Amino acid sequence: MAKKLYIKTYGCQMNVYDTVRMTDVLAPLGYETTDRPDGADMVILNTCHIREKASEKVFSELGQLRKLRDRRESEGGDRMLIGVAGCVAQAEGEEILRRAKHVDMVFGPQTYHRLPEMVAEALGNTSGRGISDTDFPVESKFDFLPEESQAHGSSAFLSVQEGCDKFCTFCVVPYTRGAEFSRPVTAIVDEARRLVANGSREITLLGQNVNGFHGEGPDGKSWRLGRLLRELAEVDGIERLRYITSHPNDMDDELIQTHRDLSELMPYLHLPIQSGSDRILEMMNRKHTGDDYRRVIGKLRDACPELALSSDFIIGFPGETDQDFADTLRLVTDINYAQAYSFKYSPRPGTPAAGIDAQVPEDVKSKRLAMLQELLNAQQISFNQSMVGKTLSVLVERKGREEGQLGGRSPYMQSVFIQAPERLMGQIVDVRIETARPNSLTGSVVTGDFGVLDAHNGDDAITAMEARI
Template sequence: MGGAMDRPATYAVKSLGCQMNVYDGERMAETLEADGLTLAADPAAADLVVLNTCHIREKATEKVYSEIGRLKRADGSRPMIAVAGCVAQAEGEEIARRAKVDVVVGPQAYHNLPALVAKAAAGQVALDTGMPALSKFGALPARRRQGPSAFLTVQEGCDKFCTYCVVPYTRGAEISRPFAAILDEAKALLDAGAKEITLLGQNVNAWAEGERGLDTLIRALDALPGLHRIRYTTSHPNDMTEGLIRAHAEVEKLMPYLHLPVQSGSDRVLKAMNRSHTTESYLRILDRVRAARPDIALSGDFIVGFPGETEAEFAETLKLVEAVGYAQAFSFKYSPRPGTPAANMDNQVAPQVMDERLQRLQALLGRQQLAFNQASVGRRCEILLERPGRKPGQLVGKTPWLQSVHLETDTAIGDIVTVELLSAGPNSLAGKLFPGEGRGPVTDSDLDPGLRRGTERVAA
């Protein structure tokens, strides 16, 4: 780490990776502003740049070093650099030594960021990768103004110990935030302008407080005035309770969208991954969810090329995808993470084999996403307008099924409007305001039968 420098007056935060990191980035910004810093009008000219890192994606650490290198300015100067998040937690002093950054702070310690910045400005070592049992959330400032859609972390950490995953080592054990604290933050978000809240957690459906589960929390949020939409991510099949499934049928504000990662369609691979489900048990969950909410859109995560995966086992993944019919999905090549059991397994799959398998899987998932979007054309639904589009007079909003819709309108960001969906592409749809649009809900008669298909069984 460097010598003494001027204490920064402006900041920029760049968050990489998951939605949890987006939330953490927002909270770090609020923490810095509470300490007197202001957001830089031009991120390239910020006095302090916070790189909020993710350790899940391939070559995550090298990408962070690359980002650090880009911060050097033409005149040879650079801002104060803080590396936060999961790479900071995993690399610790090594990243400070190798990259000569000024601050290193883990995901459970970012409430200490202002103090660490002050130490760095004084030329002192500024590193905190502690993982205290006490929650950081009580030390964070009040929520500031929000856009129409807001993230709210309710649970952190993971006890599942999938053999490919670093989260238990970088985020720690599963911990649930207190029920009352979550409701207080939700109310603050609504007061700040939010209309939709997405509950976040590494295993969000593992949230619990005594006898209360995530379904209880969702029902409490449902009663809050001003909240129109509720979502949650990311879920684990092991924690998909009957109460949570019932909530999808009974809570109108809970959007018809479920992200439920399966990772593979091969039971042998799932066991090697230390996943606690089988393809059969996963499909039974989807049967129950679809029975509760027939129009639900399904999303998932997949890893191809896990050590030892054969062509026949990869074919089982394709078969599972065909059976489910995903509206969206995320897929990745396996990449070893230091310290995880899978990194030392025999029969690592060749990179070119993983590349070819990923291309086939993504082609199938892409076809399904396009088909889901095309089946939506002609229907009427509500969208929450979230941001400007690329064209003048255009706004972009999300359907209940998390599809992006572009439309020309003189309504405002934050409005909830009824639209007719006119056309569909692989990643978004075009729509127009429904004539005489109001706040009427979409009924079963509005739904394309193709969006209510059941789950075809995969042979065990």
């Protein structure tokens, strides 16, 4: 009988990718995924160290899992293995094993390819202490991962680069993910072909600093991200490409021109700046100014005028003054974002910024964050409203909440809802946008000569449209 595996995933898309690959690693051991920890034979928390109080949330979850395991054992059930993976595991592995003695395995994001060996060791472990594997291995995990054992849906993530050498003073990534590593181009293209064979039509390339990609090409030379994207666009069946997350300093001219030339590359870019103040950017060790960022955006918009932008902002970084915050508001006004993520600064243990004395009071952070989010929300609403009356291509991915409703993503990463039959799932369809909400759009499928689909009497139109897809 198959064993049940439950993985709870926190944080970024890289963690989502890692979770999928962990299931691939464990599949030969007879583990099948389940959507609940109840009854699972193995539970893994795939953690993220970016958000505030990340460690406390992990320990709270571990407390609940201990109750589940104790109840299972009291009822005569088989032993439940408990593992902690990801960035919190990498940063605080020994502390996890000290505080949560019921944890069987602690392993970092670079070592999950060793899971079969760890599981065997954990099952035979009688020491009363969980096992730990948080060293940065000499070998690349990608050289040891099996081929994908499951369909990844119409949209899939593909990890091409990991780690970061930037050492921003607020960030734990260089310490939890290690130095920058780029996969060989041939391995990436091979994985992309397998994803397409499993039904994926859109692929998002992942990396902590993805546009710093410098993998070895089939010609033996180092390829940058722009050239990799062009190579992937030649793979039959790939209709959409995206990449995340980027650094402004690595947005080279080749990549910018790829946004001009490549129709498969979606006109949406997440390019974090964190602050609009040059003084704060220097304290963050970002190695660029606000005007440097503006110049990069100018080049991108010259190359691709329809490009929509997203960013990250940290508010209340140590030493941030009213003028620094005003500089951030001015930059946001200058750029005009389609979407953005903004957070109050919180110290991360072991990072340089955590030791700065001039911490900003919480009430000041909260006030500034509210002001910034009001501006960002207004920009997002305006961008969404500008879509009304336009026709957008939408990759249909899921059912909506309402009867007969399907949901998908526009080229600009907006959620779009339509009334349409389920057989359009996984298709890319043209949708005429009719209404805009702060976080989503609604519209009707455009069916060529048939006009707009009538959700209640549109089968003939859909059939004709599908014949052209």
